Amino acid sequence: MSRTAENYRGYNFAYLDEQTKRMIRRAILKAIAIPGYQVPFASREMPMPYGWGTGGVQVTAAILGPSDVLKVIDQGADDTTNAVSIRQFFEKTAGVETTTETGKASVIQTRHRIPEAKLQANQVLVYQVPIPEPLRFLEPRETETRTLHALAEYGLMHVRLYEDIAQHGHIAKTYAYPVLVADRYVMDPSPIPKFDNPKMHESAALQLFGAGREKRIYAVPPHTKVVSLDFEDHPFEATKFEQPCALCGAKDSYLDEVITDDRGGRMFVCSDTHHCETRRCEGHLGPLGMPVTEAAE
Amino acid sequence: MSLAGLQNPVLDQQATFRAVMQALAEPGHAVPAGAVAGEASPLGPVARAIALSLLDFEVQFHLSPSLASAEGDLTFHTGSRRAARPDEAEFAFLDLRHDALDLASFAQGTPEYPDRSTTLVLRVESFAEGNPLTLAGPGIPGSRKCRIAGLPVDFAAQWGANAARSPLGVDLIFTTSEAVLGLPRSTRIIEEAR
Numbered sequence: 001m002s003r004t005a006e007n008y009r010g011y012n013f014a015y016l017d018e019q020t021k022r023m024i025r026r027a028i029l030k031a032i033a034i035p036g037y038q039v040p041f042a043s044r045e046m047p048m049p050y051g052w053g054t055g056g057v058q059v060t061a062a063i064l065g066p067s068d069v070l071k072v073i074d075q076g077a078d079d080t081t082n083a084v085s086i087r088q089f090f091e092k093t094a095g096v097e098t099t100t101e102t103g104k105a106s107v108i109q110t111r112h113r114i115p116e117a118k119l120q121a122n123q124v125l126v127y128q129v130p131i132p133e134p135l136r137f138l139e140p141r142e143t144e145t146r147t148l149h150a151l152a153e154y155g156l157m158h159v160r161l162y163e164d165i166a167q168h169g170h171i172a173k174t175y176a177y178p179v180l181v182a183d184r185y186v187m188d189p190s191p192i193p194k195f196d197n198p199k200m201h202e203s204a205a206l207q208l209f210g211a212g213r214e215k216r217i218y219a220v221p222p223h224t225k226v227v228s229l230d231f232e233d234h235p236f237e238a239t240k241f242e243q244p245c246a247l248c249g250a251k252d253s254y255l256d257e258v259i260t261d262d263r264g265g266r267m268f269v270c271s272d273t274h275h276c277e278t279r280r281c282e283g284h285l286g287p288l289g290m291p292v293t294e295a296a297e
Numbered sequence: 298m299s300l301a302g303l304q305n306p307v308l309d310q311q312a313t314f315r316a317v318m319q320a321l322a323e324p325g326h327a328v329p330a331g332a333v334a335g336e337a338s339p340l341g342p343v344a345r346a347i348a349l350s351l352l353d354f355e356v357q358f359h360l361s362p363s364l365a366s367a368e369g370d371l372t373f374h375t376g377s378r379r380a381a382r383p384d385e386a387e388f389a390f391l392d393l394r395h396d397a398l399d400l401a402s403f404a405q406g407t408p409e410y411p412d413r414s415t416t417l418v419l420r421v422e423s424f425a426e427g428n429p430l431t432l433a434g435p436g437i438p439g440s441r442k443c444r445i446a447g448l449p450v451d452f453a454a455q456w457g458a459n460a461a462r463s464p465l466g467v468d469l470i471f472t473t474s475e476a477v478l479g480l481p482r483s484t485r486i487i488e489e490a491r
Binding site: 012013018019021022023025026027028029030031032033034035037039040062063064065066122146147149150151182184185202206220221222223224225 | 306307308310311312314315317318319321322323350351352353355356387407408409410411412414416434435436437438463464468481482483
């Protein structure tokens, strides 16, 4: 990639000014030292609306260097609007190499998914977070939730999960499923499907979370205990799918439902586009899939 | 004393930060410094690069007696001020080859804001000598051994007290003249060989 930040005169490397980066970097270091604790930071206005990943973008901009290779996914896909525009943003302002290959990336910014491929040491996963406070919908006052975290008083959350069991017979929460990090802080893993929760546990990669509107940064260091909250008689269970991916036949990946016509036709395909492509290139084929060579023509 | 700042401020700050970030994410693992700055500084080239990368007008620093002469340099290059007391500083710089260490004298954070604590940047001779420490905690698969030269004899006891305050407490960044090694408050020393 020959494009450099010089092409965008007037912008600093990776868009943010150095003072902002230092402030974010100091917050990231604290976040890593206190796994699961939400560090307040002076979130900036970014050239995109809140809700489009301003927190993740600020964290990525603060850690990114010229030798990094960046991957951006939105709901697992490299080719949706949010992912494409954030990738282009950093191509333009930082001149970094970008990729869609999970294994090649050193920094992966994500909205609402963890890639299917196992992450490696020296990879950093940056989550875009809408509501960082797991207790927010149970207790609206920041002063109170802060006290609850200080006292490690998470009974409210257990009651919330218990009410699900009382009403539905099982814990009905399917995304943003709360986790306990390093036996201390209850953390919102961002709206990833609970299918992805087990991947956070003892992950080899560093996980950073940025919430732009809510002005919080938090982190899970590599090889850290991350436990989904549950009860002895109602243990946590990751989502399972009845059918394989229609394109690549994968039985162990998270599937999106895609409507194919207006007569009720539908198919279920991998939400991780790179995972699906890789499998199809390797020759795996689902019930509706075509061999890759044909599909390319 | 006046020393030049970082060669390439934007990229050197980024590289320095990433080394420190990796050091804290993988406690006990010596990480090559991202950049160095100013051989002549009493802080040493790595600790000074960290100072120039993380200090600015929003934070205050503390200097140990043996590093007091660095005040003008840091103030000039970063706009940061020297704190009146150690527990008012966001960052503290000590040289363990000359200075005593008292972790409890620094800011420990509060139960509501455990992040409002001091980060200590400590100069040591090397990561090849010293009693082998066995570490465990977040960032460490199983356990990890490391050596830090010239730790005070009561270091394990002080660190145990720091861990007992968790999630409050201070975080340590050790520096030599070419590498950094992190010891965040979440790390426990499970064995100290003598």
